[in-house]
Amino acid sequence: MTSETLVEASGLHKYFVRGSERIDVLSGLDLTVRRGEFLALMGPSGSGKSTLLHLIGGLDRPSAGAIAVDGQRIDGLSDSRLADWRARHVGFVFQMYNLLPALTAERNVELPLLLAPLDRARRKRQVATALALVGLSDRAKHYPRQLSGGQEQRVGIARAIVTDPTLLLCDEPTGDLDRKSGDEVLDLLQALHREQGKTILMVTHDPHAAERAERILHLDKGVLAEAAA
Numbered sequence: 001m002t003s004e005t006l007v008e009a010s011g012l013h014k015y016f017v018r019g020s021e022r023i024d025v026l027s028g029l030d031l032t033v034r035r036g037e038f039l040a041l042m043g044p045s046g047s048g049k050s051t052l053l054h055l056i057g058g059l060d061r062p063s064a065g066a067i068a069v070d071g072q073r074i075d076g077l078s079d080s081r082l083a084d085w086r087a088r089h090v091g092f093v094f095q096m097y098n099l100l101p102a103l104t105a106e107r108n109v110e111l112p113l114l115l116a117p118l119d120r121a122r123r124k125r126q127v128a129t130a131l132a133l134v135g136l137s138d139r140a141k142h143y144p145r146q147l148s149g150g151q152e153q154r155v156g157i158a159r160a161i162v163t164d165p166t167l168l169l170c171d172e173p174t175g176d177l178d179r180k181s182g183d184e185v186l187d188l189l190q191a192l193h194r195e196q197g198k199t200i201l202m203v204t205h206d207p208h209a210a211e212r213a214e215r216i217l218h219l220d221k222g223v224l225a226e227a228a229a
Helices: 049-056 079-089 105-115 120-133 149-161 179-196
Strands: 005-018 021-034 038-042 064-069 090-094 167-171 199-203 215-220 223-226
Touching (some): 005 199, 021 199, 021 223, 090 149, 105 120, 105 149, 120 149
Parallel strands (some): 038 199, 038 215, 090 167
Antiparallel strands (some): 005 021
């Protein structure tokens, strides 16, 4: 792994067992992601896109193979060490936002910081910064039900970046939005990439969304291929 490489996955296998049947999702997959890159991952439903994202983010473990992020092997970490690594290094953006309806926008954004050794004043400053970056400082006290879908997703992005993660992983971030709201979210991701230097991996089925990335890879039957220029 060079200094320009942030993520290096080699020989990744992932399979699930249903009854007596073994289902192979990834078979010997290799992937390298450069530091500061915006990469889109496309492929048909069931091709293993989200599985790959979850493996890189430490939400799941490979059946075989190695994953290193910023020079650290994560595939062999204990559950507790993997959870600690994930909290410090990875921000997740999900299709369905996953906001807690009983909490305001600022409290939802604050949640990842509760795992860090920060005092309340520091948490408040980081939450304010994250909400400002996504353009929602004026919605800090609003509850999810008082926000549009696009605003909810921007709160989700603020929650993902509030810890200043090494890696931002987005699983169909525009999949539940109309085109206008989706474009606003994509504009935001591009700004985080260009202006904040964030490394972003985005799973999407939408070619319009994928075009925002620097590089597009297609995953099908466990095989990755570079998109044609």
